[in-house]
Amino acid sequence: MTGHDAPPSAGDAAERPPLPLDLLADLHAGVLDPAVAAELRQRVAADPKAQAALDALTATVAELAQLPPLAIPEQVAARIDAALREESARRHTSGGLPAQPSNGALPPVADLGAARRRRRGLLVAGGLLTAAAAVAAVVAVAGLPGERTSGTPTAGAVGDQGLAPLTVTSDNLGTAVDSALATPDYGPLSSPGRLDACLTALRVTSADSVGAREVRLDGKPGVLLVLTTGTAGRFRLVVVEPGCGPADPGVLADQTFGR
Amino acid sequence: MTAAAATDAELIAAHAAGDPNAFGEVVRRHRDRMWAVALRTLRDPDEAADALQDAFISAFRAAGSFRAESQVTTWLHRIVVNACLDRVRRRNARPTSPLPEAGPNEPAAPRDAMSERETQLAVQDALATLPDEQRAAIVLVDVEGYSVAETASILGVAEGTVKSRCARGRAKLAVLLGHLRNPDASANVRPGAVTPPTARPWEGR
Numbered sequence: 001m002t003g004h005d006a007p008p009s010a011g012d013a014a015e016r017p018p019l020p021l022d023l024l025a026d027l028h029a030g031v032l033d034p035a036v037a038a039e040l041r042q043r044v045a046a047d048p049k050a051q052a053a054l055d056a057l058t059a060t061v062a063e064l065a066q067l068p069p070l071a072i073p074e075q076v077a078a079r080i081d082a083a084l085r086e087e088s089a090r091r092h093t094s095g096g097l098p099a100q101p102s103n104g105a106l107p108p109v110a111d112l113g114a115a116r117r118r119r120r121g122l123l124v125a126g127g128l129l130t131a132a133a134a135v136a137a138v139v140a141v142a143g144l145p146g147e148r149t150s151g152t153p154t155a156g157a158v159g160d161q162g163l164a165p166l167t168v169t170s171d172n173l174g175t176a177v178d179s180a181l182a183t184p185d186y187g188p189l190s191s192p193g194r195l196d197a198c199l200t201a202l203r204v205t206s207a208d209s210v211g212a213r214e215v216r217l218d219g220k221p222g223v224l225l226v227l228t229t230g231t232a233g234r235f236r237l238v239v240v241e242p243g244c245g246p247a248d249p250g251v252l253a254d255q256t257f258g259r
Numbered sequence: 260m261t262a263a264a265a266t267d268a269e270l271i272a273a274h275a276a277g278d279p280n281a282f283g284e285v286v287r288r289h290r291d292r293m294w295a296v297a298l299r300t301l302r303d304p305d306e307a308a309d310a311l312q313d314a315f316i317s318a319f320r321a322a323g324s325f326r327a328e329s330q331v332t333t334w335l336h337r338i339v340v341n342a343c344l345d346r347v348r349r350r351n352a353r354p355t356s357p358l359p360e361a362g363p364n365e366p367a368a369p370r371d372a373m374s375e376r377e378t379q380l381a382v383q384d385a386l387a388t389l390p391d392e393q394r395a396a397i398v399l400v401d402v403e404g405y406s407v408a409e410t411a412s413i414l415g416v417a418e419g420t421v422k423s424r425c426a427r428g429r430a431k432l433a434v435l436l437g438h439l440r441n442p443d444a445s446a447n448v449r450p451g452a453v454t455p456p457t458a459r460p461w462e463g464r
Contacts, residue, residue: 021430021439029426030407031419056438057429063382063436064401066375072294076308083312084286087319088279178269181276210277228278234265235273258265 019043019050028057165214165221173217173224173237174257180211180226187214187223188242198244199225202251215239217252234258267331275323282319289332290315292403293339299398300343302387306350307343314342329412336405336413340395347391385435393428396421401429 019040026032027040044050163185166176189195189212199206204227211226217239227236235257241250265273265281267288273281293314297307318338325334386394399410400421407425411418433439 021433022427025426025430025433026423029422029429031422031426053433053439056433059438060429060433060436061401063378064386064397064432065404067299067379067382067402070291070295070298072290072311073304073308076294076304076311077290079308080286080290080312080315081283083316084283084319087316088282178272181269181272181278184276207277210273228280230280235278 016043016047019047019053021053024050024053025057028054163214165216166224167216168224169218170253170255173215173239173253173255176213176215176224177211177226177235177237177257180213180224184210184212185214186212186225189223189240189244194245197246198240198249201244201246201249202238202240210235220252222252229256229258268325271322271325271331274319275325282322285331285335286315289335292332293335296336296398296403297339297343299383299386299402300340300391300395301346306346310342310346311339314339317342330409333409333412336399337415340399340413341415344391344395381436382432385432388435389428389431393424393431396424397428397432400425 023040024044027037027044030037032040044054163179165187166179168176186195189198195209196206199209202225208227209225210228211224213224215222215224217224222239222241223244225238225240227238229236237253237255237257238251239253241252244250265284267285270278270281270285274285290311293311294307297311297314298304301307301310314335318335321338325331386397389397395414396410399405399413400407405413407418407421411421414421
């Protein structure tokens with residue numbers, strides 16, 4: 001035997017051309033086909049330089065993960081809030097969200113320079129609008145079975161078809177909120193005149209009502225009204241009788257839901 | 260009744276139904292993270308602010324098309340990243356100013372860990388040299404911690420494309436950050452050509 005004391009694998013590694021870093025990065029990122037990756041890993045195991053490159057990539061990923069979270073600067077947050085208030089005011093003026101494409105394409109956004117100029121004047125108006133909209137949610141419990149007018153076309157957010165009443169209790173009224181928001185249905189209060197009379201009796205306006213749904217509350221038929229509270233994510237849920245009107249709103253439940 | 264916090268999806272539904280406060284709450288919940296993505300993608304605070312404003316207004320208007328099967332955060336990220344990449348494409352021909360090394364956008368150096376702070380600055384400098392699409396993938400996967408699948412959804416590309424962009428970007432960063440001093444085939448990086456303009460003490464480590 002001769003004095004060959006270097007391991008065969010090390011000799012192989014020394015004789016082969018070095019593995020390209022891009023190839024090693026592909027291996028590290030899981031880009032390669034599994035069979036190719038397995039073969040390459042065997043070669044890397046016998047190649048200290050290649051192993052060092054993989055370690056370097058791992059260290060790089062670790063450093064990226066250590067970048068600190070960033071907080072939005074106050075002035076940027078205030079500017080965006082103002083732009084959204086302006087947009088909200090425009091939405092109220094135009095009567096709702098514009099129709100959006102469903103393919104993910106984004107609608108055009110107003111020129112920022114013009115928006116900035118307008119924003120100064122609208123900041124105050126937007127603030128007042130938000131404050132005026134701070135109210136509550138009301139659920140009206142229907143008590144007059146013969147009065148249902150489901151399916152009657154109505155104005156605003158009123159649904160255009162009757163939905164089966166949701167069975168709820170005073171302990172789980174919040175379970176009806178999603179449905180009331182997604183598909184508002186005022187049931188027996190569907191005619192604009194009756195709804196307005198009911199809301200007036202509750203001392204709120206139609207702008208405060210963002211959802212509704214017929215319910216059976218603790219076994220009684222009724223209508224749930226979801227009203228804004230002025231706090232995002234927090235609603236006032238009021239259940240009123242179907243005869244809710246100027247003389248008596250017939251409030252059967254009045255709760256706050258959300259944060 | 261127990262007052263549970265409304266979910267993001269509930270807030271978007273409420274916004275679409277007319278709640279004037281719901282969208283603002285969604286913005287407040289996620290604006291820091293969206294700001295980080297915008298700033299790290301665009302590297303210019305003014306442009307990041309404009310892009311973020313564009314994105315949030317677009318999201319405000321598009322909320323009616325949001326589908327609950329996707330995460331609100333993924334949806335928002337997609338809009339923010341698209342707004343940023345649109346700006347990147349428009350400004351491609353002109354240079355941009357680098358991220359400020361200190362100021363209101365960055366937290367103060369934590370305690371006395373200056374070497375950690377320096378490393379973070381080095382990483383930011385190195386990130387700034389990457390091609391935009393590689394940087395966007397790296398920011399989402401390695402900095403923000405999104406999965407490859409989520410990032411693919413946000414960027415609107417295949418998962419393999421995300422992995423490949425991350426691989427290319429990490430290889431360049433490994434060289435720039437000094438983890439690889441003499442790469443044999445340096446991932447299209449010539450250290451002398453792309454080393455950050457300001458000499459950093461970590462280059463010799």
